[in-house]
Amino acid sequence: MKLRILSAGPGVTLQDEGRRGFLRYGVTPAGPMDADAFLAATGAAGTEAAIEVSLGGVELAAEEGEIGLAICGGNFDVRLDGRPLPAACALTLAPGARLSLRAGPSGAWAYVAPFGRFDLPKVLGSLATHTRSGLGGLEGRGLAAGDALNILDARAGPKAPMALNAPWLGAVSHSFRILLGPQQNHFASETIATFLTSSWRLSARSDRMAYRLDGPPLAHRFGHDIVSDGLAMGAIQIPGDGAPLVLMADRQPTGGYPKIAHVIGADLPALAQKRPGEDIRFTQASLEEAVAARRARARALAESVRLEAITPELTSELLLERNLVGGVVGDFTLLE
Amino acid sequence: MAGYDAPRFLDAGEAALSIEFGDSVDAEINARVLALDSALQRAQPEGLIETLPTYRALLVCYEPLLLSRERLVALVEAQLAEAPLDRPAAAPARWRLPCCYEGECGEDLNEAAAGLGLTPARFVELHAGAEYRAYMYGFAPGWCYLGGLPQALALPRRATPRGLTPPGAVLIGGGLALVASNPMPTGWYVVGRTPERLFSPSREPPLFIAPGDVLRFEPVNLESFHALDARAAKGERVAIREDGA
Numbered sequence: 274m275k276l277r278i279l280s281a282g283p284g285v286t287l288q289d290e291g292r293r294g295f296l297r298y299g300v301t302p303a304g305p306m307d308a309d310a311f312l313a314a315t316g317a318a319g320t321e322a323a324i325e326v327s328l329g330g331v332e333l334a335a336e337e338g339e340i341g342l343a344i345c346g347g348n349f350d351v352r353l354d355g356r357p358l359p360a361a362c363a364l365t366l367a368p369g370a371r372l373s374l375r376a377g378p379s380g381a382w383a384y385v386a387p388f389g390r391f392d393l394p395k396v397l398g399s400l401a402t403h404t405r406s407g408l409g410g411l412e413g414r415g416l417a418a419g420d421a422l423n424i425l426d427a428r429a430g431p432k433a434p435m436a437l438n439a440p441w442l443g444a445v446s447h448s449f450r451i452l453l454g455p456q457q458n459h460f461a462s463e464t465i466a467t468f469l470t471s472s473w474r475l476s477a478r479s480d481r482m483a484y485r486l487d488g489p490p491l492a493h494r495f496g497h498d499i500v501s502d503g504l505a506m507g508a509i510q511i512p513g514d515g516a517p518l519v520l521m522a523d524r525q526p527t528g529g530y531p532k533i534a535h536v537i538g539a540d541l542p543a544l545a546q547k548r549p550g551e552d553i554r555f556t557q558a559s560l561e562e563a564v565a566a567r568r569a570r571a572r573a574l575a576e577s578v579r580l581e582a583i584t585p586e587l588t589s590e591l592l593l594e595r596n597l598v599g600g601v602v603g604d605f606t607l608l609e
Numbered sequence: 610m611a612g613y614d615a616p617r618f619l620d621a622g623e624a625a626l627s628i629e630f631g632d633s634v635d636a637e638i639n640a641r642v643l644a645l646d647s648a649l650q651r652a653q654p655e656g657l658i659e660t661l662p663t664y665r666a667l668l669v670c671y672e673p674l675l676l677s678r679e680r681l682v683a684l685v686e687a688q689l690a691e692a693p694l695d696r697p698a699a700a701p702a703r704w705r706l707p708c709c710y711e712g713e714c715g716e717d718l719n720e721a722a723a724g725l726g727l728t729p730a731r732f733v734e735l736h737a738g739a740e741y742r743a744y745m746y747g748f749a750p751g752w753c754y755l756g757g758l759p760q761a762l763a764l765p766r767r768a769t770p771r772g773l774t775p776p777g778a779v780l781i782g783g784g785l786a787l788v789a790s791n792p793m794p795t796g797w798y799v800v801g802r803t804p805e806r807l808f809s810p811s812r813e814p815p816l817f818i819a820p821g822d823v824l825r826f827e828p829v830n831l832e833s834f835h836a837l838d839a840r841a842a843k844g845e846r847v848a849i850r851e852d853g854a
Contacts, residue, residue: 296661296670297646298808298816299746299753396810406750406791408810455619455627498766498783500634501747501754503661503668505625512796513768525793527663527747527754529766529783535622563623564673571674 274338274427276387278420279371282329284480286402287391287410287422288384288522289322295397296503296526303401303409306382306481306522306545309574310346313439317343317363317578318386318430322400324416326383328548330375333385336421339367341388341430345437345578347380347546353434361442363580364434379445380546389427403523405482435580439573446543447551449536450558450566451509456499456531460511464491468533469555473517477549481523483510484544486553490515493531501529507536507544521545539566612638612665616645616689618682623673624658626681629666634756634785638665639744643820648688654681662820663745664754701742701821703851706788708737708779708826709834710801717771717798721781724764733828735759736800741786743822751790751808753818758786766796777803779826788824801826804838805848812844825851 278285288311291304305311305325314323318341324331326346333342344351345361352373353364360383366372374383393400393411402410411420457465473486497513504510508520510530519536520528522545536544537558547553558566612631619627628645631638646662649669656676661668671681710718710733722732741755763784773792774780780787782797789795790807803826808816818824827849829837837847 294659296659296668297746299748299750301749397815405793408750452620452622455621455629496765497768500632500664501745501783501785502627502629502663502666503621503625503747505621505668505670507622512770513766525748526661527745529785529796532621535620535625537622538624560620560623560678567623568674 275336279332284327292399303403307542309542314345314384314386323384323386328376335366346383350375350377359436361437365430389424392423451534459531484519486517537563539570705849714802721798755786
């Protein structure tokens with residue numbers, strides 16, 4: 274069968290867990306922005322890759338047969354033939370039906386995972402799309418209206434749509450834990466204090482490569498050049514203009530701006546779900562706390578995702594929530 | 610000996626460790642990075658995810674729930690004690706890369722030359738007259754970082770990154786040089802273009818210049834650039850290997 278893209282905003286791409294082993298050749302890992310939601314969706318669908326949906330939204334249809342889909346991510350407006358569904362759900366898409374995901378009250382990314390496999394070639398061992406280098410996914414680019422994705426071993430999902438539930442999903446956070454360094458000595462202690470006590474606004478100039486933060490500019494002690502070295506996801510670089518850049522899934526493998534800190538791994542999925550215009554703060558953690566949080570996250574992820582019947586209360590609650598926030602959705606444009 | 614007396618172990622989050630051997634671009638420091646990288650590649654301890662050698666540091670990505678930081682550091686120290694990390698690598702290959710500095714190829718050349726107080730002609734003379742060592746790949750596919758930029762061409766990176774580079778960009782910034790295959794935004798200056806495809810995922814191997822190799826840039830005019838570019842587009846290697854291998 275085929276999944277047909279009826280419409281797609283900018284930044285909708287195919288992702289798997291990411292490209293491993295090629296950092297040394299300058300190849301970006303890519304992979305999901307929110308690894309927790311990605312794993313929930315692909316776990317529920319029993320597959321390895323998913324469509325990552327940006328705030329631009331997507332509309333899908335099934336052709337030549339029905340297919341199960343698991344959806345999980347930020348609090349998106351999910352509808353099957355116009356009927357609202359929980360933002361995390363599993364369903365069967367039959368030919369003639371139309372599934373839509375649009376930006377909802379919160380969250381920046383959602384995942385649509387098929388009960389089946391994408392029939393696409395792996396590039397350097399992965400399906401993950403990195404649009405800047407044109408690698409992976411469908412021809413190395415974002416998905417667009419008219420694209421048809423061939424699905425192998427397609428299976429149906431639940432007959433009636435069901436809510437997808439995991440205790441660790443959907444937590445909205447405003448504060449994110451960091452480990453200082455490695456270049457914290459490039460900043461005066463007052464500058465580090467400013468970094469830790471300020472409220473930072475996520476800039477509209479943010480994308481899968483980096484989240485740019487607006488706030489008080491952070492001054493360097495020895496200029497903004499260091500000898501380029503490797504970059505991990507969550508690294509917070511301070512370029513010459515003093516505006517922090519949090520490096521995300523499409524980060525460059527190396528860079529030459531000093532890194533004041535790193536966001537701990539357990540807090541990266543929730544950070545990825547922040548939207549331009551939203552405010553965040555950082556708090557300092559120890560290495561022990563970061564590893565403990567990582568262990569707790571790994572335990573939570575090991576618990577299986579539950580499928581639950583959609584109750585009328587749940588649906589009306591969702592509708593009420595949308596009515597309350599309807600006025601603030603949709604004025605954001607994603608910059609690539 | 611160049612670099613630090615003992616390597617520094619610096620956390621890059623809880624799942625990556627940067628092992629620094631110095632804070633400068635230096636062939637000896639880089640050789641130690643490459644040697645530790647090979648040693649860890651051979652050892653392959655459980656929980657080691659990936660290593661990324663750069664100029665003066667090795668980034669070790671690991672899973673701390675499988676390999677504790679303490680055990681990783683002990684393992685690295687054992688490797689450093691066992692293996693002499695400054696042994697010379699195999700004789701490096703020597704490459705001559707065509708480079709066009711003219712017109713739209715050297716889109717930031719005038720700006721960079723002015724920033725250095727040089728005429729564009731003098732800039733090209735100095736840039737093409739130098740011999741470069743390939744230190745590492747990074748930033749983007751086939752972005753090959755080079756040492757050996759003449760001191761007179763040391764210009765800081767831009768305060769704010771510029772837009773997309775052209776394919777095959779030859780760049781300077783932060784006192785360093787690089788030659789880059791894929792277009793990316795950058796804080797460096799585009800001073801020329803090579804028609805060579807440094808990275809091609811469908812070619813085996815996708816990259817042919819290895820860290821440790823020696824490079825020179827050979828100035829070509831726009832007409833030659835376009836002719837060589839057409840040949841490179843068909844899969845031909847237009848870089849010339851000078852050591853006869």
